[in-house]
Amino acid sequence: MAKITRITTQKKHKNRFNIFLDDGNGEKYGFSVDEAVLVEYRLRKYLDLDQATITSLIQKDTLHKSYTLAINFLSYRMRTKKEIRDYLIQKEVDEEHIAQILDKLSAEHLIDDRQFADAFVRTRMQTTSKGPMLVRQELIQKGVDEVFAHEAIEMYTFEIQLEKALKLAKKKLGSSSKKSFRQQIQQLQGSLMQKGFSADVVNEVTANLQNEKKDDxxxxxxxxxxxxxxxxxxxxxxxxxxxxxxxxxxxxxxxxxxxxxxxxxxxxxx
Missing domain, CATH: 1.10.10 (Arc Repressor Mutant, subunit A)
Structure with a gap:
């Protein structure tokens, strides 16, 4: 059994506290905890702690630090479960703690792959020239379930695809003035397919561009x-x-x- 003799605030981290203990052989540093753990376990001077409790407190604090890492990672933008997991693995967090952190983040609605997919598709439609198939591939790579990815991609309608693809094609058409119109069209078709637009959209764009041919x-x-x-x-x-x-x-x-x-x-x- 050890008794808490002092609790001091860390100089560089004001929300973390050093716990000093005396097990009968004089005072010495025991461990440190976050403020949340300090409050939850009501740690205070003269409180007696057995070794099992000390071990539990250290594990609890380790889990809290890992959770804080995840929260900080989420502060920059939305993340998928896979992104969070990969990040915590990179930070060498125990697999058991990773599972607990993901469960907690899900329960707190801080991660939701379905919401992520919807937001991701909307952002890609507004800020990039990528077609739906390429965006869907990005979602899958980020670990989004195929069902969620498919549902989100449905908001990328044929009309939106056509408008974006046609704008992109007109911008590129004529930039290669040394090439024939047919050759430019063929290259545009390949470019639009690589951008992730469907064959139906590419064919419609091609039909629309026929009037863009300039004889001179x-x-x-x-x-x-x-x-x-x-x-x-x-x-x-x-x-x-x-x-x-x-x-x-x-x-x-x-x-x-x-x-x-x-x-x-x-x-x-x-």
Whole structure:
């Protein structure tokens, strides 16, 4: 049995207290506890503590410190259960304490993966150009249950997807003026799919963009590409064979046969 002889406030941590004990061999430092543990167990001078109680107090304080770590981690933004668990594992918290902390945080409504998923999707829709499939993948990676992820993604409607994807596509269209319109469209389709938009949305965007084709820009792109191809192919071919090689190359780049013929049979005719 040991008796508490002194309780002092730590200099650097005003909410933590050092407990000094005397077990019959003189006073010495025993352990430290958080203010919450001090109050809960009514620790005070002259209180007698047996070894089992001391061990319990130390464990209780360790749990409280780990819980405080989790609360601090949550103070920056919402977290999933998996994120909290991974963080506490990184901090070398005992698995038993992690389970208790997660249960407490859930009971206090400080973590809720369903609410997290809803908030995450809303934020991604407002602040990024990512489509729903990419956002859903992010949720799964963060440990959100697939059911919750699916429910949250449903708020990312076809109309919202289309508006976002179309805005993104129009911004990119024309940035590669050296490429044919068809080639730009193909690249846009691939880019939108990588961004996580559905095939239906990508097809609708493609249909909407057909009116964006500008003949002058297409001709300028063809001339730039055509002159480059001509310079390269003239080193090996001439006449009809040269014309066929140029046609094949430009057609693969997405230009129409009519436009290619206009280029070849105009001032660039060999």
């Amino acid at each position: 820009a297409e001709w300028e792109a063809l001339v730039k590409q055509g002159e480059k191809v001509l310079r390269k192919q003239r080193q090996k071919y001439s006449g009809f064979e040269l014309e066929q090689k140029v046609k094949e190359a430009l057609y693969r780049k997405g230009f129409t046969i009519d436009l290619i013929n206009t280029f070849l049979h105009g001032e660039h005719e060999d």
